[in-house]
Amino acid sequence: MKTLTRQDLAALAAQPAAAPAEWIRVQLDTGGIAAGAETLFTALDHARLEHRLPFALQRTGSTGYAFADPVVEVQTVGLPRVHYGHMMPELAPQLIESHFTHRRLLDDHVIATRRRSLVLDAPVTHILVRDTGNGPGSKTEFFQFSFQEELKRRGLADRVQVVRAFDMGIYDEGAVVQLLPSAVTYTNVLAPDVARIITESIEAGKVLDDLLWKTSDKQVRIVLRHCGEVDPDSVDDYLRRAEGYQAFARALFELTPEQVIAEMKVSALRGRGGAGFPTWMKWQLTRAQPATQRYVICNGDEGDPGAFMDRSVLESDPHTVLEGMLIAAYAMGSSQGYFYIRAEYPRAVERIQRALDQAREIGLLGQNILGSTFSFDAKIRLGAGAFVCGEETALIASIEGKRGSPSPRPPYPSVRGLWGMPTAINNVETLAIVPAILLKGGAWYAGHGTETSKGTKVFAVTGKVRNAQLVEVPMGTTLRQIVFEVCGGVLDNKEIKAVQTGGPSGGVIPASLLDTPVSYETLQQLGSIMGSGGMLVMDKGDSMVEVAKFYLRFCVDESCGKCAPCRIGGYQLLQILDRISRGRGNAGDLAIIHRVCHAMQKASLCGLGQTAPNPVLSTLRYFGEEYQAFIEGGPSYARKVSGAAKAAKAPAPATTQEVSS
Amino acid sequence: MKTNPPSGSESSIADLRHADEAELIDMLEKAEQKHGFIPREISDEIARLLEVKLERLRRIQGKLDTTIRRDVQQHVAHWRNEEGNLIMILHAIQNQHGYIPREVAMELSRELGVKLARIYEVITFYHYFKLQPPGAHNVTVCNGTACYLKGSGDLINELRTQLGIAEGQTTPDRQIHFETVRCIGCCGMAPAMVVDGKTCGHVKTSDVAGHLANLRAKKETAA
Ligand SMILES: Cc1cc2nc3c(=O)[nH]c(=O)nc-3n(C[C@H](O)[C@H](O)[C@H](O)COP(=O)(O)O)c2cc1C
Numbered sequence: 001m002k003t004l005t006r007q008d009l010a011a012l013a014a015q016p017a018a019a020p021a022e023w024i025r026v027q028l029d030t031g032g033i034a035a036g037a038e039t040l041f042t043a044l045d046h047a048r049l050e051h052r053l054p055f056a057l058q059r060t061g062s063t064g065y066a067f068a069d070p071v072v073e074v075q076t077v078g079l080p081r082v083h084y085g086h087m088m089p090e091l092a093p094q095l096i097e098s099h100f101t102h103r104r105l106l107d108d109h110v111i112a113t114r115r116r117s118l119v120l121d122a123p124v125t126h127i128l129v130r131d132t133g134n135g136p137g138s139k140t141e142f143f144q145f146s147f148q149e150e151l152k153r154r155g156l157a158d159r160v161q162v163v164r165a166f167d168m169g170i171y172d173e174g175a176v177v178q179l180l181p182s183a184v185t186y187t188n189v190l191a192p193d194v195a196r197i198i199t200e201s202i203e204a205g206k207v208l209d210d211l212l213w214k215t216s217d218k219q220v221r222i223v224l225r226h227c228g229e230v231d232p233d234s235v236d237d238y239l240r241r242a243e244g245y246q247a248f249a250r251a252l253f254e255l256t257p258e259q260v261i262a263e264m265k266v267s268a269l270r271g272r273g274g275a276g277f278p279t280w281m282k283w284q285l286t287r288a289q290p291a292t293q294r295y296v297i298c299n300g301d302e303g304d305p306g307a308f309m310d311r312s313v314l315e316s317d318p319h320t321v322l323e324g325m326l327i328a329a330y331a332m333g334s335s336q337g338y339f340y341i342r343a344e345y346p347r348a349v350e351r352i353q354r355a356l357d358q359a360r361e362i363g364l365l366g367q368n369i370l371g372s373t374f375s376f377d378a379k380i381r382l383g384a385g386a387f388v389c390g391e392e393t394a395l396i397a398s399i400e401g402k403r404g405s406p407s408p409r410p411p412y413p414s415v416r417g418l419w420g421m422p423t424a425i426n427n428v429e430t431l432a433i434v435p436a437i438l439l440k441g442g443a444w445y446a447g448h449g450t451e452t453s454k455g456t457k458v459f460a461v462t463g464k465v466r467n468a469q470l471v472e473v474p475m476g477t478t479l480r481q482i483v484f485e486v487c488g489g490v491l492d493n494k495e496i497k498a499v500q501t502g503g504p505s506g507g508v509i510p511a512s513l514l515d516t517p518v519s520y521e522t523l524q525q526l527g528s529i530m531g532s533g534g535m536l537v538m539d540k541g542d543s544m545v546e547v548a549k550f551y552l553r554f555c556v557d558e559s560c561g562k563c564a565p566c567r568i569g570g571y572q573l574l575q576i577l578d579r580i581s582r583g584r585g586n587a588g589d590l591a592i593i594h595r596v597c598h599a600m601q602k603a604s605l606c607g608l609g610q611t612a613p614n615p616v617l618s619t620l621r622y623f624g625e626e627y628q629a630f631i632e633g634g635p636s637y638a639r640k641v642s643g644a645a646k647a648a649k650a651p652a653p654a655t656t657q658e659v660s661s
Numbered sequence: 662m663k664t665n666p667p668s669g670s671e672s673s674i675a676d677l678r679h680a681d682e683a684e685l686i687d688m689l690e691k692a693e694q695k696h697g698f699i700p701r702e703i704s705d706e707i708a709r710l711l712e713v714k715l716e717r718l719r720r721i722q723g724k725l726d727t728t729i730r731r732d733v734q735q736h737v738a739h740w741r742n743e744e745g746n747l748i749m750i751l752h753a754i755q756n757q758h759g760y761i762p763r764e765v766a767m768e769l770s771r772e773l774g775v776k777l778a779r780i781y782e783v784i785t786f787y788h789y790f791k792l793q794p795p796g797a798h799n800v801t802v803c804n805g806t807a808c809y810l811k812g813s814g815d816l817i818n819e820l821r822t823q824l825g826i827a828e829g830q831t832t833p834d835r836q837i838h839f840e841t842v843r844c845i846g847c848c849g850m851a852p853a854m855v856v857d858g859k860t861c862g863h864v865k866t867s868d869v870a871g872h873l874a875n876l877r878a879k880k881e882t883a884a
């Protein structure tokens with residue numbers, strides 16, 4: 001590939017590439033591949049060659065629909081563009097035949113678009129139906145049949161296809177019907193409405209106001225803007241279809257470093273790795289430090305066990321993160337960057353490595369980038385399975401090839417960091433947002449979110465939730481909206497008990513406080529933290545004492561042992577919790593817990609020890625009676641609880657698959 | 662006229678080339694029992710063969726050492742000009758061997774001029790680095806939060822019972838290594854388990870026996 005010039009970028013900006021008319025995009029992230037996406041890709045490729053079909057078969061990352069892996073997106077002439085979930089490899093021939101021979105959508109796999117319309121701006125060609133109610137027996141087939149019969153009666157059966165959907169993105173609203181291609185959506189549709197919908201909406205092109213679903217989707221995709229859209233292995237695709245490196249070019253040629261930082265200040269972006277420190281200020285501090293070299297590090301250590309936002313972004317859109325790093329480096333006057341990525345994320349490592357190689361090849365990394373005076377290069381350093389290495393000073397020690405033990409701050413890395421030089425450490429998500437801010441402006445970004453927490457945040461919602469997935473919402477969205485509106489509520493319609501945010505450093509938020517809008521401040525007030533974005537849903541069957549113990553054990557295992565409050569305090573705390581959960585606690589234990597927690601928070605050297613008590617304290621705060629019950633109930637109570645938890649757990653896994661059959 | 666060698670020795674000497682040391686010594690004893698003494702030609706031949714074997718052993722050992730040295734030199738050369746390269750070199754070694762063999766760590770210590778103790782200090786700090794060779798087959802249960810909440814604890818218990826070992830250990834026959842990890846990135850399919858590199862989602866405790874039986878069957882066909 002030849003070296004890119006400033007003119008090339010300008011030309012690309014003026015004239016984005018024309019997309020092929022027909023394509024299938026297979027979402028090949030770690031989750032998708034584990035579910036069979038790679039095999040599916042091969043099967044589709046075979047079918048394509050066999051039938052000599054002209055469609056483009058593309059590799060992409062993940063949109064975030066983890067619950068529906070493997071996921072593909074299909075664009076065929078004459079059909080609306082759709083996502084399909086649970087597209088197992090053996091369905092490949094069916095998919096091809098349906099789309100390219102019969103020109104029909106497949107039943108039972110469509111994930112409806114989240115962009116719902118209020119106006120019917122095009123004649124209806126497809127009707128998606130799904131019964132989202134909780135009643136016994138799904139009425140999806142009944143509605144499909146009713147629509148089909150009615151269409152037949154009116155001689156419209158050839159013009160309109162009725163498709164059973166897999167997921168509508170709307171839950172517990174009875175029968176939901178979506179008219180494509182406009183995406184006008186009706187909810188709580190009853191049998192008598194079928195004829196009315198056909199007469200009014202399909203024949204006369206009018207929207208039925210009484211059925212119309214007017215709530216717009218809560219999600220706003222800024223971080224995830226290209227995830228599932230671009231080929232993560234192709235810089236060409238990124239340049240042509242995703243305004244790739246345009247933000248960097250703008251920064252480099254139109255703005256001074258100070259102006260870049262000023263733009264970041266307007267955006268009010270705060271770090272997404274946990275602490276929420278203003279990004280512009282971190283850059284400013286690093287820039288202000290006189291030095292011969294400054295370093296920029298992307299923190300891709302994602303330690304929260306059960307969160308996968310950063311992995312997904314690294315795997316799905318590596319060039320955006322690299323572009324963010326380039327902009328950061330330009331703003332700070334750095335010529336060397338590092339991606340610190342967990343070795344347990346081999347695919348993320350591979351894709352970032354490829355992105356770096358490609359960028360180097362076309363001159364976006366190296367000396368005098370795009371003919372400017374700015375030079376920069378970046379390389380990868382692998383984490384090696386130590387949670388504490390997510391902490392800045394430990395991460396630096398690890399890059400230096402040492403044990404990842406934290407050191408006291410100050411001095412902060414922005415003053416003395418890697419090899420003693422000023423260093424800015426930014427989270428993956430933070431860097432992925434940067435190009436969007438440079439393209440659309442800080443004010444645009446600050447237009448999202450709340451007064452003190454601007455923009456959007458990606459959450460990995462898992463646990464006892466119906467649809468485990470990545471969710472990106474503006475700050476200020478409530479926990480209830482995230483769990484119920486976006487993710488469909490609790491698995492098996494159980495009652496929600498609490499939501500855990502912030503992973504091992506965070507806390508639980510009880511069901512009664514689910515209407516809390518999410519922001520750095522509100523979560524902190526409730527005794528939790530935003531953290532990097534893990535969000536775990538728990539139902540009534542989950543024991544809070546056990547959950548606290550799980551997180552605490554994690555922190556004890558991961559403590560580097562450098563300072564006593566964390567090493568000894570954590571171990572002590574775990575012993576007490578273990579005793580309590582076996583029904584052998586005593587009345588004085590809770591007071592001791594508080595004392596130990598307090599000591600850890602105050603005296604630990606790094607964030608790990610300081611925050612390790614959070615899960616314990618917050619469960620005590622909201623579910624103190626559970627601890628009491630264990631203490632008062634004794635061993636027999638403990639046995640009963642753990643027995644019940646097991647019984648409740650056993651059948652759970654089966655239910656998630658039923659939808660596909 | 663040439664005296665016949667003691668009966669049977671002709672063929673047995675031919676066979677001896679493939680015998681190991683224990684068999685050779687066994688031959689000596691047998692010969693002694695049979696003849697009441699050890700005929701010269703047999704003892705000479707056996708001594709020669711033992712010598713050959715010893716020589717071969719030394720050669721293999723030497724070759725091993727040079728192979729190790731060459732590999733380590735290659736890894737080090739690749740990272741030569743990088744500050745803080747130790748962890749990346751350890752990753753390369755583990756990628757090659759599946760763990761960090763002691764001889765390799767020692768060679769690395771010589772090559773880098775870094776104390777062996779410091780290398781071990783780093784290896785032991787990071788969970789990712791292993792000091793034991795992996796089993797022929799590997800079963801890894803995810804114990805991240807999502808999987809934990811959906812019953813990974815039961816899977817771990819089931820595996821402990823069925824394999825008779827705890828996580829982090831390998832069965833005595835070195836066939837199956839059992840491990841837990843934190844989040845393998847398939848939380849949508851929790852609880853998840855990786856069996857010889859293949860990820861299985863929505864695993865139930867009742868599935869465990871089947872997975873293990875498959876592995877053991879693989880082992881039989883491989884043997
Ligand atoms: C124990 C511990 C673990 C951490 N793990 C991570 C992590 O996995 N990813 C991350 O981005 N930040 C992590 N952090 C926060 C980082 O230290 C740092 O604040 C962050 O990477 C800065 O980036 P940001 O300003 O973009 O948020 C962790 C902090 C502590 C104390």
Ligand code: SF4
Pocket residue numbers: 388405406558559560561562563564566567604605606607608609610
């Ligand atoms: S708080 Fe814990 S992890 Fe942090 S330095 Fe102290 S012992 Fe290590």
Ligand code: FES
Pocket residue numbers: 305306307803804805806807808809843844845846847848849851852853
């Ligand atoms: S927690 Fe098990 S795959 Fe994420």
